[in-house]
């Protein structure tokens with residue numbers, strides 16, 4: 141599918157479950173080109189609301205902690221239960237899309253063989269600034285294409301990680317046995333948002349250390365506010381060599397997804413409001429910076445006025461002037 145499809149046709153095809161159309165549509169929402177944004181907007185106008193919202197699980201943790209390994213088994217398990225699973229893997233370290241690095245990082249050998257799974261790697265660099273918005277738009281596209289369980293894999297480093305908290309219905313934080321993970325994650329404020337915490341690689345030589353790390357996490361003071369009333373977070377040990385360990389996390393996540401159902405419409409609309417305000421802010425800043433009046437004022441301030449004035453009052457006066465000029 142090399143030629144660009146009209147947005148309406150793309151919308152129809154993706155709603156019929158065409159994977160190529162879904163991939164094309166996600167590329168469109170990740171684009172920063174104005175013409176693509178207009179096409180994406182038109183595409184969304186042709187999407188029907190899904191009968192019930194999909195469940196969005198964010199999975200985060202340090203590079204190499206075992207996110208993809210867990211998703212491979214967990215996702216396959218979900219497919220066996222009749223779910224259609226989409227994985228959006230966001231990789232802040234990779235500058236290009238489709239590169240071998242990104243391919244390796246999102247390798248999920250079992251899951252990728254399933255017809256009811258869709259795996260999409262996205263380099264965060266192309267959508268930086270609007271990462272949360274691009275991810276939630278991609279999740280909506282997956283939902284429209286009939287995927288009822290959406291997993292967002294994101295590396296828990298850098299500034300881009302927090303987006304998963306804004307976009308997901310629940311967050312699973314994966315932690316390595318030992319090391320400074322716990323401290324780092326708490327510094328970043330991720331721990332307080334994690335609805336499930338699991339220590340990975342709890343096998344072989346690392347088993348004892350994993351158990352100790354789990355105890356530390358279980359007893360650490362935390363500012364976690366339960367997303368669901370009357371449900372506290374759960375702690376787990378995970379090992380790719382122990383299917384029962386994956387099954388026990390899966391059971392908790394499934395129970396959470398069931399309880400979340402009545403809350404999802406409210407969560408989605410809160411998220412939509414915050415997305416709109418974020419985009420407004422960015423648009424406003426771009427417009428203001430390039431406005432001739434603002435540029436003239438900035439130059440005047442820089443060349444002369446700064447010796448006798450502070451910028452605060454002047455900035456407010458300038459904005460007032462801009463708004464009055466517009467209103468007239």
Ligand SMILES: Nc1nc2c(ncn2[C@@H]2O[C@H](COP(=O)(O)OP(=O)(O)OP(=O)(O)O)[C@@H](O)[C@H]2O)c(=O)[nH]1
Pocket residue numbers: 201202203204205206207208209210245246295340341342343378379380381
């Ligand atoms: N022993 C053991 N090794 C594991 C386990 N889970 C993952 N690994 C290994 O850890 C390495 C990294 O696993 P990935 O699943 O790619 O980790 P990731 O968090 O997705 O990594 P990035 O996407 O690069 O951030 C691989 O070599 C896995 O085989 C586990 O339960 N036990």
Ligand SMILES: [Mg+2]
Pocket residue numbers: 207208209245246293
């Ligand atoms: Mg990975």
